[in-house]
Amino acid sequence: MVLSILKRSALGAAICAAMIGNAAADDVVKKAEAELARYRAIPKFEAPGAPFDAKACMAGKKILSVPASSTIPFLSTINKATARLAKDIGFHFQVWENQGQVSQWVQGLNYGASNKFDLIEMLAGADPRAVEPQIKAARAAGSKVVAAHLTGFEQAVPGGADGVVPIDYKRAGELLGWWAIGRTGGKVNALVLIVSGALSTDSMMDGFKEIMAKNCPSCKHAVIDAPVSEWATKIQPAVQAALLADPTINAIVPIYDSMVQFVLPALTITGKAGRIPIGTFNGTPFVIGLVQSGQVEMDIGENLDWIAHGVLDSHMRRLCGLGEIKDPKIPLLIFDKSNAATAGKPPVDSKGYGDEYVAGFRKLWKLQ
Structure with missing residues (x-):
């Protein structure tokens, strides 16, 4: 009788812990979505200084x-x-x-x-x-x-x-972190592609890591480091090897979106195409085209x-x-399936952000 009661108590505690854990995960996912939602609206022009000729x-x-x-x-x-x-x-x-x-x-x-x-x-x-x-x-x-x-x-x-x-590279890194958390339900096991030594990389990765540490301490990520001059030769085999070594990888984050062209063949070769989401940063037109086709899930565009x-x-x-x-x-402006079409089909450089800034700068520079 006592043993039975103890078993029921242990089971109840486990269920309660699981419920608390699920609630916490739901909360952080909602927080992630709220952070990302702020960057889906067309940005307004803000003058960086006073007008001049x-x-x-x-x-x-x-x-x-x-x-x-x-x-x-x-x-x-x-x-x-x-x-x-x-x-x-x-x-x-x-x-x-x-x-x-x-x-x-x-x-x-x-x-x-x-x-x-x-x-x-x-x-x-x-x-x-x-x-x-x-x-x-x-x-x-x-x-x-x-x-x-x-x-x-x-x-x-x-x-x-x-x-x-x-x-604001650090903010871009934070948004990549929020995307990974939201996309995986707070269970991130990401493969992150970087260019080490670059100051922009340092800033972005500081933002990414801070978001993970504060909001998803159990989340994890592995890093592939590829100098720009070696992207064409290093990224595909490195990603391929990582996916084969760890089949539980559930998100890929190339912090510069031009890296994506070398990631996709690795996904195809390993049978992971369409199964592991990609979130990235820069807003290069050909990558927004990959968002439109579903090969990339999110690109934080500039x-x-x-x-x-x-x-x-x-x-x-x-x-x-x-x-x-x-x-x-x-x-910054997030492109995903909800708005990627605004960039044109095929995507056009700088389309989808509105054109308020063009007139804004012309007025600022007294060209009108």
């Missing part, structure tokens, strides 16, 4: 962009948008084409310095810390060197550069044209002696 202050000036790699669609699209804006405003803008090698960044800085560019932009992964001597020489030659779309708001100016145009406007606004203010912009006001 861009044509007048940029007359005769030159900007050189050194992207992390010209082969990354995200970066080449931003550069093309900036080139269009430069033509409209009336100054010289040039891109130092490269394939992601530090030696090529060195060449770009040397070219910019010797050709008297007013500002040399190290764009999104072209890390000043790898080329400090060349930055010092470029600054000595009269060029300002600015790291754009590389650092989070909380990070310091790197590598002796004159300044940065920061992005309007690439808005990035070009925001970064250029900061550069021009710096060159025109108007001070440094701490926040370029570049918003």
